[in-house]
Amino acid sequence: xxxxxxxxxxxxxxxxxxxxxxxxxxxxxxxxxxxxxxxxxxxxxxxxxxxxxxxxxxxxxxxxxxxxxxxxxxxxxxxxxxxxxxxxxxxxxxxxxxxxxxxxxxxxxxxxxxxxxxxxxxxxxxxxxxxxxxxxxxxxxxxxxxxxxxxxxxxxxxxxxxxxxx
Ligand code: SF4
Ligand code: SF4
Numbered sequence: 001x002x003x004x005x006x007x008x009x010x011x012x013x014x015x016x017x018x019x020x021x022x023x024x025x026x027x028x029x030x031x032x033x034x035x036x037x038x039x040x041x042x043x044x045x046x047x048x049x050x051x052x053x054x055x056x057x058x059x060x061x062x063x064x065x066x067x068x069x070x071x072x073x074x075x076x077x078x079x080x081x082x083x084x085x086x087x088x089x090x091x092x093x094x095x096x097x098x099x100x101x102x103x104x105x106x107x108x109x110x111x112x113x114x115x116x117x118x119x120x121x122x123x124x125x126x127x128x129x130x131x132x133x134x135x136x137x138x139x140x141x142x143x144x145x146x147x148x149x150x151x152x153x154x155x156x157x158x159x160x161x162x163x164x165x166x
Contacts, residue, residue, distance in 0.1 A: 063149035105138035
């Protein structure tokens with residue numbers, strides 16, 4: 001075996017040992033750091049109030065509908081027919097929402113609908129636990145979506161808005 005071949009072998013061994021040393025250094029540099037993962041679902045993450053999670057409809061403080069059925073949210077949504085709304089006007093010309101559905105299974109959580117709503121009705125919750133057993137179950141209706149007056153006031157308060165809406 002030539003001296004040159006021996007040198008090459010020696011260099012390979014040294015490079016290998018260096019790589020192992022670097023790997024071990026990385027392991028030890030992380031070993032004493034506190035964990036950044038959580039033992040979900042036992043431990044839930046503390047999510048930002050701006051988290052883009054499940055959509056909801058806020059109510060007025062007395063629990064009645066805040067939505068005026070303008071369809072702006074449905075029009076701005078990039079996913080065709082994802083938001084479906086049916087409404088009529090009562091004898092006093094007030095809007096009555098007959099149907100409001102959102103297919104959360106197709107939602108891309110872009111937030112467009114929440115930004116365009118003229119009455120700050122459609123909003124997002126810090127709720128990411130949306131898994132279900134069928135696609136149909138991901139289509140939320142008005143009842144699923146609507147928060148009570150009290151919960152709506154709380155949402156507004158947490159987000160720095162005037163909580164009471166008449
Ligand atoms: S968050 Fe985006 S994709 Fe989801 S319903 Fe609103 S506009 Fe549509
Ligand atoms: S934009 Fe707001 S008020 Fe208009 S239909 Fe959607 S949720 Fe209702």
